Each structure stands twice: as structure tokens, then as C-alpha cells.
Amino acid sequence: MSSQIPAPRQFLAGASLGTRVVVRYRISDGLTDALGDLVGMSDAECTVRTRRSDVVIPLDLVVAAKPVPPAPPRRNPRPAP
Template structure:
């Protein structure tokens, strides 16, 4: 995992970004959360990642750790009864 290597990324890869939470976690709750998905955009302001729940912008100042990860496995079709 790296901290500044994300600045070299090209859109289209799958990544995980550990970010400092932008809310105020309660005592005992984690200060960080992970964003996993396909990279859409990289600039000096941060990264834009398409997750299963939608697009997430992670500001540069909130990025703690980053990693390129393998493509997602194919989704399974629901079994019929």
C-alpha cells in the first residue's frame, strides 16, 4: 500500500482507498473507511471511484493508504428453484 502512488494511476483500474472519515465517528468507531471500486478520475484534488453504491470522491487530504486490486470476480446468477 502506498500514500502518494495514487497520483500516478490511470482511470480504468480497480482500487481500494483508505480514507479518513469526513463525519465525526463516535468514541470506539473507526476513524477510517475503505472505498473499493473502479477508478474514474485522478487529479491533484483527489480521486473519483465508482463503487457498487455510486461514485465517491475522495479528497487528497483524506487519503491515508491506497492499493491497486485485481478486477472484481464475475457476479453469480441467482439460482432458480
Template structure:
């Protein structure tokens, strides 16, 4: 059984796919969840709710495509 790297999984998913990427930052790890907007030799760009994040491949520790977000619920009406 061959093990895929996070980079190969993200490249296979392609731009326009929703993905989660765990990567190293100073002091630990963090995640980016959103749409893959770019894949290049240096890294990937993920469009998150708070903006685009460029992540260098050497900082990526895990990554995979994920299903589309569930539809937002309607706000509850006041009683």
C-alpha cells in the first residue's frame, strides 16, 4: 500500500476543491479550512472565511480534501 503525501492529496483534489491543511507556525501548528485557489511548486493558497492564506509545502504536516460545508441554518425566531 502506498502512502500519499499531503501535497499529493491536495494536488489531486485540485483548485476549486474544499480542503483542510494543517501546517507549522511559530510556536506550534494551525489549520486552514477553505477552497484551494492555487497550487504551485512553492505551496498552496487556501481561501478561508477570513481571507487567503499561502502555505509553503515544507510547512504542511497534513492535508486532505473535505466535503462541501453544510447549508447554513435559518436564524431562530424570537419567542
């Protein structure tokens, strides 16, 4: 018995806000990823809060999406030598 992997759009529509995700989507010269928390979802787009900013991604451009584990805790900076 094989389990079917949900299509990216179906996964995003069913994911709870706050779920940590990676979303791969098309840009003008190829593909890129957004890694962070899913903070918004509509019929036309999703919003992923990355470390730098909120990224609004049109669902028509999404080619893959999946949940990812929580980010590891940040390390303390090393003392200067």
C-alpha cells in the first residue's frame, strides 16, 4: 500500500498557520525556496515568514512544499580571540 504525497497546493491549504515549511517556487530565472513559518494562506497565495522578511508567494508559482522540523537553537557567538 503506497501513501500518496499531497500536491503542494493541497498541503499548504491543509497546513495550520504557524507550521514551519519550505516552499519551492518559480522566479524569473529559475527556482528559489522560502523556509520559515506559514503565516498566511488564501486561494491565490501563501505567506512564509523567513528570518529576513515575509515572503508572499502566488500559488500558481509553487512547485513543491513540505513541512520541516523546527529550527535548531541559535548558538551563542564565539568569543573574540
